[in-house]
Amino acid sequence: MSINSQRATPASSEHDLPGTVLHTDSPLVGVLVDQHERRLIAIRPIAKGSLLYRLEGHETPVPTKYSVQIAIDMHLDQSDARDATDRVRRRPWRYMNHSCDPNTRIADREVRAVRDIAVGDAVTFHYNTTEYEMAEPFECRCRTPVCDGVIRGAKFLTADQRARLGPWLADYLR
Numbered sequence: 726m727s728i729n730s731q732r733a734t735p736a737s738s739e740h741d742l743p744g745t746v747l748h749t750d751s752p753l754v755g756v757l758v759d760q761h762e763r764r765l766i767a768i769r770p771i772a773k774g775s776l777l778y779r780l781e782g783h784e785t786p787v788p789t790k791y792s793v794q795i796a797i798d799m800h801l802d803q804s805d806a807r808d809a810t811d812r813v814r815r816r817p818w819r820y821m822n823h824s825c826d827p828n829t830r831i832a833d834r835e836v837r838a839v840r841d842i843a844v845g846d847a848v849t850f851h852y853n854t855t856e857y858e859m860a861e862p863f864e865c866r867c868r869t870p871v872c873d874g875v876i877r878g879a880k881f882l883t884a885d886q887r888a889r890l891g892p893w894l895a896d897y898l899r
């Protein structure tokens with residue numbers, strides 16, 4: 726479904742976005758489809774502190790490339806989605822990118838804004854704040870001044886990195 730053309734909408738809305746936006750069950754976020762990837766973005770202005778959506782999914786003890794850890798031996802994966810549309814609607818976390826300077830955090834399965842988020846901005850969280858050991862580590866290219874480099878999970882944090890992320894770390898990672 727394409728909602729980024731045809732209609733006249735306010736300047737700060739979806740129609741300026743550089744791709745097709747797929748809607749999720751949350752009125753605040755959508756999945757932007759561009760040439761290179763699908764990523765979660767804000768489709769309305771989101772105020773600091775707001776709840777974007779709650780994490781739901783299939784609970785499994787085995788992490789995957791796309792799972793999100795929710796407890797010491799528990800991860801959410803997307804294997805219960807019926808199809809791609811259902812996955813976008815009910816498992817939007819699947820499309821949430823990492824940033825070392827993120828605009829949301831996850832606590833008790835809630836994704837909340839840690840600062841104001843503008844329409845079109847990627848919705849991000851810091852993977853090391855939920856994951857103990859990533860199934861697929863990767864080199865971060867967020868280009869923020871606080872970039873942590875290779876993202877492998879909280880198990881591998883240096884003392885400095887752990888101190889910086891401290892307040893955001895999930896309870897089971899402290």
Ligand SMILES: [Zn+2]
Pocket residue numbers: 824825826865866867868869871872873874
């Ligand atoms: Zn980074």
